[in-house]
Amino acid sequence: MTWIFSISKATRTLVLVGRTGNGKSATGNSILGRKAFKSRASSSGVTTTTELQSTVLKEGQVINVIDTPGLFYLSAEESTGKEVVKCIDLAKDGIHAILVVLSVRARFSKEEEAAVQSLQTFFGPKITNYMIVVFTGGDELEDDGENLEDYLGRECPEPLQIVVPFSNASNVQKLLEVCKNRCLLFDNKTKKKSKKAEQLQKLLKLVDAVVEENGGQPYTHKLRHQEDIDSLRDYTQQEISELKDKMHKAHEEQVNRIAEMVGSKLRDTIERLEQQVAEEQASRKKAEEIALAAQQRSNNEICKLREELKQASRRSCAIL
Numbered sequence: 001m002t003w004i005f006s007i008s009k010a011t012r013t014l015v016l017v018g019r020t021g022n023g024k025s026a027t028g029n030s031i032l033g034r035k036a037f038k039s040r041a042s043s044s045g046v047t048t049t050t051e052l053q054s055t056v057l058k059e060g061q062v063i064n065v066i067d068t069p070g071l072f073y074l075s076a077e078e079s080t081g082k083e084v085v086k087c088i089d090l091a092k093d094g095i096h097a098i099l100v101v102l103s104v105r106a107r108f109s110k111e112e113e114a115a116v117q118s119l120q121t122f123f124g125p126k127i128t129n130y131m132i133v134v135f136t137g138g139d140e141l142e143d144d145g146e147n148l149e150d151y152l153g154r155e156c157p158e159p160l161q162i163v164v165p166f167s168n169a170s171n172v173q174k175l176l177e178v179c180k181n182r183c184l185l186f187d188n189k190t191k192k193k194s195k196k197a198e199q200l201q202k203l204l205k206l207v208d209a210v211v212e213e214n215g216g217q218p219y220t221h222k223l224r225h226q227e228d229i230d231s232l233r234d235y236t237q238q239e240i241s242e243l244k245d246k247m248h249k250a251h252e253e254q255v256n257r258i259a260e261m262v263g264s265k266l267r268d269t270i271e272r273l274e275q276q277v278a279e280e281q282a283s284r285k286k287a288e289e290i291a292l293a294a295q296q297r298s299n300n301e302i303c304k305l306r307e308e309l310k311q312a313s314r315r316s317c318a319i320l
Helices: 024-032 074-085 110-123 125-130 138-143 148-154 193-213 221-232 237-319
Strands: 012-018 051-056 062-067 097-103 131-136 183-186
Touching (some): 024 051, 024 097, 024 131, 024 193, 097 110, 110 125, 125 131, 125 193, 131 193, 138 183, 148 183
Parallel strands (some): 131 183
Antiparallel strands (some): 051 062
16 A cells, blocks of 8 residues: 555644643644634633644645643533543544643643543543643743753652553553653744744654554544443453442542532632622722712802801991
8 A cells, every 4th residue: 555645744633632721722823833723811711612723734744733622611511521522523534642731831730630530531541642741831931041851850840740540550650651751842922933843843743653652543433432342341240330330439529529619619709709899889888978078068168158148248238
């Protein structure tokens, strides 16, 4: 069989995942070389649905980029999982790499640890074979005269220490170890064409490494289905039943954690609104008191003026 393109020029489909605010959409735009995805600073997710955009590089290679909602975007927890998994349907020829987007500007949080675990829940444990960690905020490190190695060694111990439990592992594995240290730094604010091209080539080189490591097989529904079959092959019916119970219990615990997060956020919002209302009421009351005092002073001045006019009038009559 003759291939028209070498492996490095074959079509690649990349999926962006990560916490809201880490720069997923901006990274997608950097890869595509144009503003295809909405991207702005926001405390809530700008991306709420899964979306695919494509570009053709000058060498003729087609790059498909799928942007997903921020994992655990709190106003849409129930639909976020469905939207993220929908990327498999958009990727007709399969997913060649999952780009887990972190930011050097933010601490690696429990939310991101849970997000990585959610990827396993959504796609299965083998999805980690396709993961690449992309750190955004390269401009900030450059301003400080540092590179990614400096950052990982000084400011960012947590991503290396965060442990991610795997169902097929006897111990816990660190995030970057799980990704076999496949990581790179992106500067989404640079205007230099040479730098844009350089970081894109570094990314595509890592993607090619992922493809080669997985035997040229992209991630598909078929692979996910085979995982489920393989994982149950050596279990008895009783063990499968017990496993289902454990999975159901774990799902309930996850739902409860999410509900607790939502409840906490809602309580904070209500308290903040109540405080704002109280402050507005106090300001309005103070303004009314000031206005009333001014009106009283005005009335007193008018009464005083009238009295003076009356006295002046009486003096005039007496003279006449």
